[in-house]
Amino acid sequence: MMDTGTGVEMLNSLERSDHTAFVEGSFLYVWGGCKSVSGTETLLPSDEIWLCDLESGIWERRGMEGEIPPALSGACGSYHNGTLYVFGGCDPNGHTNQLYCVDLLDGCYTWRKVTDAGGNTPSPRDKQSCWVNRDRLIYFGGYGCKTIREVNNSRNFTVHESSWAMIGMAFFRFWGWNSEVNVFDTHTATWEEPETHGQTPSPRASHTSATLGDRGYICGGLEDTDLDIHCLDLVTWIWTQM
Template sequence: MNSRTDAEILSSLERSDHTAFVEGNILYVWGGCQSRSGTEVILPSDEIWLFDLQSGLWERRGMAGEPPPALSGTCGSYYNGTLYVFGGCNHTGHTNQLYNANLLDASYTWRRVTDVQGNTPSPRDNHSCWAHRDRLIYFGGYGCKTITEANNSRSFVVHDTSWVMFGATMFRFWGWNNEVHVFDLNTVTWSEPETHGLAPAPRASHASTTLGDKGYICGGLEDSVLDIHTLDLDTWTWTQIDLLSSLAPVGRSMHSLTTVSDHALFLFGGLSITGDPLSDGWEFNIQTKMWTEMDHLHNDKPRLWHSACQGKDNDVVVFGGCQEYILLMDSITVLRSPSQNHCKDVLLFQTQPYPLQKLCEDCLAHNAEILQRQLSSLPPKLQEAVDKRVSFFKMEPNQLNKKLKDRI
């Protein structure tokens, strides 16, 4: 343990605009931003947080190597034991650097990816990524381009012009794109495949997920109804999905979209086009092409700029985000207010019936006091699992996530 108090450690968990993923029973959380004394602070890039979904225990790990600069609006993805971070903004402006961190070694070592082949995408933020077949496939975002890049692009909508120095290059055009860029992890090569079909409109702060050989995106536009598109990641063919029912979520951005089965996607939260934080949950069936609004236990907890991951038993694990959104404007883009209310709680959404073993473990944990003698006779592996659930359920509802350890 270091010298920080539990309250100080817990305070550092509050964040939005971060990267998160689930591996086994562990939720990993990296980066993001939070408010401190009226100032928005980008959180350190040389640490990562681990949350045990069985015991409710937080742990902080230091990261070695060459960490990326503190970034906002970056795009993080996890693939085969490695965390990848591309793009975002730092104190000097937008970036198009790629970093990775090996999470399978004990030191969690960062490395800046250099000596790449092909043309690196222009600097951007608030884009998305599909990790598929040893490739990182990036879509959309907001950023800046040179005059030549903007003139040569049919996938870029200019929002504003500004003279900004980025290294030795002067960028002038800012806006949204609907470009598809691929980074091949085996050949360390960037490419921009030629796509077919009707591409979605340029956008940022949308939501995306992968199901099978297809990538899905929705939202990120000022439309009254949420659109949804799919890209075949083998043929590079875009398809806009025409809904078979008028029932659909309202248009939004800063929301999440998570794969929960072989035919269903789960959407949660976001910011409506009227500026209202949302707490609704919806399931999209890719076979019937219909949205269904889902009942859940977190209707009183609106979230935007949160993370959402598929957990064990097809749960959706939501962490962090904001409960409100206050806009500030500058000459380039919309900024978040430094008085933003960031969150640190973990929300679980059950999308499928739980297996019998989980139900039994939870039942034993709930009744641990009256079954104390019997629990000591359980097989060691089952006893360990039940002990973790006992630890989880002993915490009061408003104290959930407040058990932690700090290991650097």
């Protein structure tokens, strides 16, 4: 299904935050997120994606099918070789660590849930960032929950609050920010957490990120209020503070 237009009603449908947006060619893609409705945060539909022709200014809404993700806010969307990958975020039940992908070039917009990945999937989180490099999705940071064992085994986690919650078959006790680096190889569908060195940034979420060659950069974010800039060499895994 496709709707087109530039009117006020369509633009109101586009109002959102904590969404995924990226540019490919002459099109801007927008998916997911949330908006405030009568003072209540409302998750937006995940079975549609919006395209804006940057030359004409015309918006289109495309319907999506397949293994559609739950409605999400704060998920991390990454575009690589015609495929949109969406990892983590908050669904109606809380934080998640699910990974979904959809081919945006075949015109079918069919979602697939990645359930056969190797390695250890990162813990549930939202508002993390992602660098795309050499067919890898390299995630950094975010805010989410961990088990007692995970917190005890991690030096890259700052506890914000603690309470009991059930997600799947695991009890999660602690919520907070992390400074972990997690890599998903799009060829082998395998997760890896490389050991990093150097001047590691403090745990954070809601930061900005960018890549330049084999270097990934981050700036700012929560929980730290400093507007600091760090660079990670995506080959040697060495951090440098700028």
